[in-house]
Amino acid sequence: xxxxxxxxxxxxxxxxxxxxxxxxxxxxxxxxxxxxxxxxxxxxxxxxxxxxxxxxxxxxxxxxxxxxxxxxxxxxxxxxxxxxxxxxxxxxxxxxxxxxxxxxxxxxxxxxxxxxxxxxxxxxxxxxxxxxxxxxxxxxxxxxxxxxxxxxxxxxxxxxxxxxxxxxxxxxxxxxxxxxxxxxxxxxxxxxxxxxxxxxxxxxxxxxxxxxxxxxxxxxxxxxxxxxxxxxxxxxxxxxxxxxx
Numbered sequence: 001x002x003x004x005x006x007x008x009x010x011x012x013x014x015x016x017x018x019x020x021x022x023x024x025x026x027x028x029x030x031x032x033x034x035x036x037x038x039x040x041x042x043x044x045x046x047x048x049x050x051x052x053x054x055x056x057x058x059x060x061x062x063x064x065x066x067x068x069x070x071x072x073x074x075x076x077x078x079x080x081x082x083x084x085x086x087x088x089x090x091x092x093x094x095x096x097x098x099x100x101x102x103x104x105x106x107x108x109x110x111x112x113x114x115x116x117x118x119x120x121x122x123x124x125x126x127x128x129x130x131x132x133x134x135x136x137x138x139x140x141x142x143x144x145x146x147x148x149x150x151x152x153x154x155x156x157x158x159x160x161x162x163x164x165x166x167x168x169x170x171x172x173x174x175x176x177x178x179x180x181x182x183x184x185x186x187x188x189x190x191x192x193x194x195x196x197x198x199x200x201x202x203x204x205x206x207x208x209x210x211x212x213x214x215x216x217x218x219x220x221x222x223x224x225x226x227x228x229x230x231x232x233x234x235x236x237x238x239x240x241x242x243x244x245x
Contacts (some may be wrong), residue, residue, distance in 0.1 A: 016240075021054070022051050048083070052089075077102055089116075091148045097121070102127065106148055109144060113135055128161070133164055160206040161209065162202075166201070181207045215241055
C-alpha cells in the first residue's frame, strides 16, 4: 500500500449575495428560499447586501433565528434587530472559522451608504472580510471606493478580501484604476438574476493578501434554482487558498 499523500492545502469558499431584502422576482418575501440558495453555495463565509428592511428601525429581512436554526453565525454589526449595517451583513458556517473583531466604514454620497469589516481566524490564517454596497452614481461610487480603501489602510495589516455589490456596469477596468491596491477577480455577470448582463457583484484581494500568498483557485456565479428567482442578483463566490508559509 502506498504512503498517504500530503494533506491538501487548506481552502475557504467566500461568497457575496445581494438578497434584495429576501423579496424574490415573484414579489414574495421568503427568507428560507434565500437559505436554500446559501446551502447550494456551500460557502464558509458569506457577505450579504440588502439584508435589512429599508425603513427605520431597519429590522432584519433575513431573521436571526432563521439563520441560527440553519447553523449560521452572524457578526453583530447592526443591533436593534438589524442583521447588518446599512444592509451589509456577514455570516459564517464553518467550525474552523472564529470571530476576531468587527467594524464599520461610513461612505460618502447623497444617500446613506456604508461598508463593514469582520476579522476572522481561519484555516488560511487571519482574514479580514469587507462587505460593501456602493451607490448608483459613478461620481459617488468613486468617492466611496477611494474612502473605503483609505480607511482600510489605517487598520493593522491583515490579508483582506473586499466583496459586495459595486453597482458598476462599466465594461472597462474602472474599479482596478480607482483602487490599484485591490486585485479584482475577473468579472462575471450576476445581474439581473434571470438573465445576467452586468457584473455588479465583485470580489477583490488586497495587496497584503497577495503578498501573503492568498490566491483565488476558482470563482463563479451561482445560478442553480431557486437563485434566478430568489433575488434580483445571483450570488458570486471564490475559493481561496494559501501558497504562503
